[in-house]
Amino acid sequence: MKLHEYQAKQVFADAGIPTPPSTLADNVDDAVAAAEEIGYPVAIKAQVQVGGRGKAGGIKLVDDADEAREAADAILGMDLKGIHVDRVLVEGAVDFVNELYVGVTMDRGEGKPVAMVSTRGGVNIEEVAEEDPDAIVREHIDPSFGMHPYQARRAVYEAGVERDVANDVASVLQTLYTLWDDRDGADAEINPLMVTSDREVVAADAVMNIDEDALFRQPELAEMEEDAAGGDDLEAKADEYGFDYVRLDGNVGIIGNGAGLVMTTLDLVDHYGGKPANFLDIGGGAKAERVTNALDMVFSDENVDSVVFNIFGGITRGDEVARGINEALEGFDEIPKPVVVRLAGTNWEEGMEILNEDLVTVEKTLEDAVQRAVANAEEVDQ
Structure with missing residues (x-):
């Protein structure tokens, strides 16, 4: 479960991590009123779970009421990477002199x-991490003992954090680890953790993802679950269909059965110059209805320009998958996105015979299927 920024910041603040004053608003008048109460300058930030909000116009810094009204009006209701923005966080701006990163996850x-x-x-x-991996200091932790204070200090000093704020940053890092551990976190990070002109540290952003299988131990966070998915109809639809789904920033839709197979497909899309739009695992034993639901999800993502379907039959039968693809596509007067299919494993030959090649392109190898899907997406972009 992914928490929104405002939810994660509340969790962090309750644990003692410094955060800027902020108020959630779902209309322009409330956003302006919140800005007036907090005091200018303020940042108005779209509350959607996508990266690159600032570059996409979802975060604006404003200095007065007129600018606040204009920014809130522009952000509320906008489509940000395919997600409708229905709430903004109005937050006091931070006068910073440096920006740091701290995070905790499982290696x-x-x-x-x-x-x-x-x-x-x-x-x-x-x-x-890709361009300069040495710029990130990593400190592994024995979960039996938790994070010792000396480990937090060592990581901070080795990263080159300035000495006059190093202890404060180490304290934030140790608190972040404690939260991650106590709250059954999958990921927790602050990017940026700002150092102010007064030499204080403030969490200007907050990310916290929770292991959904552990929510029964986290009743307070479980209450946030429905709200945490707000604004992303595809995430809600994935929950309804029971799919493992992650939305990404690309335009090649990916459907497969099994996490490893889907990840391999994502890697190949990237390898051949494409950008994956999603991770969608329909699971083992998928029947025709489940395949139809998967196509419905991917077609609903306006960022998707082409689709690659990668199925390896074990429990899943290739003929069942083929029927599901046919049933889904025959309901359209015009296919909304070009679909490439690769079948292998149980009953794959029967599936290949069943597939309606007037509706899909069939490739025998995964490499050929991915390359065709990437080329299809490139043609749409041109």
């Missing part, structure tokens, strides 16, 4: 939690 390769610190906050941390 599955090491089988341990890992805390991370970088002085290159305020930008996409995945890009930093």
Whole structure:
């Protein structure tokens, strides 16, 4: 379960992590009133769960009531990477001199939690990891003992955080780990953790994702679950259909059965120059209705320009999948997105014979299917 920024900030603030004063608003008048109460300058921030909100126009810094009204009017109701914005967080602006990154997640390769610190906050941390991995200091933690204070201090000092704020940053990092552990977190991060001109540290952003299988232990967070999905109809639809689904920023829709198979498909889309639009795992034993629901989801994403369907039959039968694809597509007067299908495994030959090639393109190998889907998306963009 992904918390919205305003929800994560409330959790962080309750644990003692400094956050700016803020108010949630769902209309322009309330946003302006909140800005007046907080005091200018303020930031008006779209509350949607996508990256790059600032670049997409979803975050604006304003200095007076007229600017606040204009910004709130522009952001509320906008479509931000396919998600309708129905709420904004009005937040006191931070007079900062430096931006840091702190985060906690599970390092599955090491089988341990890992805390991370970088002085290159305020930008996409995945890009930093790819371009300059040494800019991120990692500290692995034994979950039996938790994060020792010396570990937090060591990570902060090795990252090069300035000494006069290092202890405060270490305290925030240790609190973040405690929250991650106590609240059954999947990921928790602050990007940026701002250092102010008064040499204080403030969480200017907040991310916290919770293990959904552990929500029964987190009644307070479970109450946030319905609201946490607000604004993203596709996330709500995925919950309704019972799919494992993650929305991404690309335009090649991906459907597969099994997390590993879907991840492989995502990697190949990236390898061949495309950008994945989603992770969608329909699971094992998928019948025709489930396949129809999967196509309905991907077609509903306006960012998707083409679709690749990758099925390897074990429990799932290729002929059942083929019938589901046919049933879904035959209901359209015109196919909304070009679909490429690759079937393998149980009954794949029967499935290939059943597929209506007037509606889909069929490829025998995954590599060919992905390359065709990427080319289809490129043609739409031109």
